[in-house]
Amino acid sequence: MSAAASRGAAAALFTLLVFALWQVAVDSGLVSRVFVAAPLSAFEVMIERAANGSLWTTTGATALRLFAGWVAAVAIAMMIGTAIGNFRAAYEYLAPTLEFFRPLPASAVIPVAVLFLGLTAKMSTAVIAFGALWPVLLSAMHGFANVPRELREVAATLEMSRARYILTVAIPSASVDIMAGLRISLSLALILTVVTEMQASLPGIGYEIFAAQRTFRSADLYAGLMTLGIFGFLINQALLLSERRLMRWRAA
Amino acid sequence: MIVRTVLASLAAGCALVTSASASNVKVNIGYVTAADYMPAFASKENGCFAANGIEASFTRIPVTTNMPAALVSDTLQVGAQTATLFLPAVENGIDLVAVAGGTRILQGNETLSLVTSTKFEVKRGADLIGKKVGVPGLNSVADVVFRKWLKNEGVEIAKVTIIETPFPQMKDLIKSGQIDGAIAVEPVRSMIVNEGVGRRAAVEYHTAVSKDSILAFWTAGRKWAEKNPQTVAAFRKCLTEAVGWIDANRDRAREIEKQYLGFNTPVRPDWNVEIKDEDFALYIDLNVELGVMRKRLEAKNLVWNQR
Numbered sequence: 001m002s003a004a005a006s007r008g009a010a011a012a013l014f015t016l017l018v019f020a021l022w023q024v025a026v027d028s029g030l031v032s033r034v035f036v037a038a039p040l041s042a043f044e045v046m047i048e049r050a051a052n053g054s055l056w057t058t059t060g061a062t063a064l065r066l067f068a069g070w071v072a073a074v075a076i077a078m079m080i081g082t083a084i085g086n087f088r089a090a091y092e093y094l095a096p097t098l099e100f101f102r103p104l105p106a107s108a109v110i111p112v113a114v115l116f117l118g119l120t121a122k123m124s125t126a127v128i129a130f131g132a133l134w135p136v137l138l139s140a141m142h143g144f145a146n147v148p149r150e151l152r153e154v155a156a157t158l159e160m161s162r163a164r165y166i167l168t169v170a171i172p173s174a175s176v177d178i179m180a181g182l183r184i185s186l187s188l189a190l191i192l193t194v195v196t197e198m199q200a201s202l203p204g205i206g207y208e209i210f211a212a213q214r215t216f217r218s219a220d221l222y223a224g225l226m227t228l229g230i231f232g233f234l235i236n237q238a239l240l241l242s243e244r245r246l247m248r249w250r251a252a
Numbered sequence: 253m254i255v256r257t258v259l260a261s262l263a264a265g266c267a268l269v270t271s272a273s274a275s276n277v278k279v280n281i282g283y284v285t286a287a288d289y290m291p292a293f294a295s296k297e298n299g300c301f302a303a304n305g306i307e308a309s310f311t312r313i314p315v316t317t318n319m320p321a322a323l324v325s326d327t328l329q330v331g332a333q334t335a336t337l338f339l340p341a342v343e344n345g346i347d348l349v350a351v352a353g354g355t356r357i358l359q360g361n362e363t364l365s366l367v368t369s370t371k372f373e374v375k376r377g378a379d380l381i382g383k384k385v386g387v388p389g390l391n392s393v394a395d396v397v398f399r400k401w402l403k404n405e406g407v408e409i410a411k412v413t414i415i416e417t418p419f420p421q422m423k424d425l426i427k428s429g430q431i432d433g434a435i436a437v438e439p440v441r442s443m444i445v446n447e448g449v450g451r452r453a454a455v456e457y458h459t460a461v462s463k464d465s466i467l468a469f470w471t472a473g474r475k476w477a478e479k480n481p482q483t484v485a486a487f488r489k490c491l492t493e494a495v496g497w498i499d500a501n502r503d504r505a506r507e508i509e510k511q512y513l514g515f516n517t518p519v520r521p522d523w524n525v526e527i528k529d530e531d532f533a534l535y536i537d538l539n540v541e542l543g544v545m546r547k548r549l550e551a552k553n554l555v556w557n558q559r
Contacts, residue, residue, distance in 0.1 A: 034345040035321070118430035119384075119415050201390070201415050214317050214337075214390045215544055216344040 037218040045223035059231060062193055062204035065121065066235075069128025070189040074182065076129065077136035085144025085174070086166055098137070106131025106192050110199055124196035132189040139181025143174025172249075179243045186239060190232050205231070276307040277483045281470075282323075282331040284316050285419070286437055287517040288355040288363075288468035289332055290509055291494035291525070295487075297508045298497055304486035310512065315389060320346045323473050329480075330487065333471045334393040335535035336544060342554065343545050347474045349556035352488045353527035354468035359459040363467070363521050364394060366453040367444045368433035369426055374453035377405025386417025386425060386434035391544050393467065393535075394435035394458075400538050401457040426450050438517045461538075466531040467521075477556040484556060491525045498523075529554050 019039045025031050026038040049055035080098070083090040110127055117123035147170050155165045171178075197206030205228050212220035279301075283289045293310070295301050301308040311328060313319060319331035320341040330351065342348055357363060366385070368374055380402070387395040399409050417425060422434040427449045435457075436444055444450040458465075470487070477484050498505040506516050529551045539545040 032324075034324070114430070115424075115428070118425075118428075119417075211390060215340045216320065216346060217340075218344065 037222040041219040042222035042226055045219050058205050058208055065124055066189050066193040069125045070132050072129040073132035074136050077133040081137045081140025085141050102134055107195055119200035124202055127196050128189050128192045131192045132185045135184040136181040139177040143177030144170050147173045183239055276305050277480055278307045279329045280309050280311055282311050282313045282319055282328040284313055284332055285513055288521050291491040291523055293508050293512045294494040294498050295490035300490035306486055329476055330470050330472050332468055334468055335532055336391055336393045336396040339535055339539055340545050343547055343549055348471045349474045349477055350469050350527050350554055351472045351477055351484050351556050352470040352491050353525045355521045356524045357458055357465055357467045358522050359463040361522055362456045362459055363519055364437040365441055366433055366457050367436050367441055367450040370451055377402045377407040381411045383432035384413040384415055386415050386422055386431045388419055390416050396538050396542055397458050397461050398435055399542050400461050423449050438519045439515050442518050462534055465534055469527055488525055495523045527555050
């Protein structure tokens, strides 16, 4: 068995152990079933939802909302990050204002977003974009600021235009930092997607969890949490896989 | 000799005070911001609770859904509830009982209504198709009965967007057009209408579904009620007396209301401490019909009775 396969098997075993302990804790009465559903009960609900199709529609709704906000966040962050990282004037004009907005928790911005955009999908996208852009922006800024001197000298020697330098030297050099920022940003985007779904009663996994809590259906609630956990794991793995493919040239 | 007598008297006095305090039961009462719970506030302020062995304290809870967990964890001993939240909690294994009634909602004296933007009028359910309506809580009594009314009116519920909207936000959200209407309780309802932000619907949806039904009531964990039967009886006795006391002492009652709720309600709710298992039959049917509950509970053993 290869090292990677061994690691995967060990991780799967650990996960099974955690679920087994959880099941025993509920079955033995150590924790109340009313507030903590057994994992098997939660899985049963997930299977039922998969069979009747609601699992796919709610996950699809959350995924669409997440990606709409995240893509907007990445686009905005890359534009501003590229400007600040490569143009002194942009840094001097924009950085102080950005430092004011950066520490604002995205969830604290929700009431303002509701006022302007109502309890709508637009509000959700705006909040997700606002919260998720900072990790990408900061990592892009850091990546551009740390382009190795040798590469900058080569670009200057070759009399590259600013645009060519950004596209062929700066962005590839900063890509490691940017990818790290993208992963953090994606996790934040998922959190904000769920929060805004609960806040605005928008269809999705967040709303399902919220509705389950309101009707005291603990198995449904934990099924929602598990769905969220699996979804988050899968999208993170997808991003890691994309990173390995896009950054293959680095290993070479 | 005199010193010994004085010391003995002091000791006896302390013992009396201690034993009196020891016999008082500490009851932390959870409530939400509504005039329905006035008799409880009055019972504390007019001394009835203290005179009957209840050391009452009050905790304002922002959302009624948190009440069952607070009761089970013993953070609260008595909590305010409505049927559409109480019944799913019981269905899913939270062993609660109703210990006293709070209010009923009667035709002609509705304390909560649909209010809408002044841009349109609601005479029937179809007038709300395509509109956004705020309800104070998902699966609240306002939400569930409203959905039942829409169904009775032949309106597909999915054609009306129902959004959870806290009472304090309703006026601003209607004014800004974010929602087209809301189910508002007093005094929020009067504020929305009196400030010209909205109007009451021409039809009272709740009493269109049921002319006379329980609205708010008091609950406790069954184990706590069984351990403290005298306290439950005293709680009910004080609430019953408080209804008459409030009517006889309107000025003082308004001060107490302002103290606990932060506002005065223009409408007098229909307080009623009597509550029976049969009162829950309507809400069991509604909850099952609208998918809030999966099992049809029997309307039995939901009200705690001293045996």
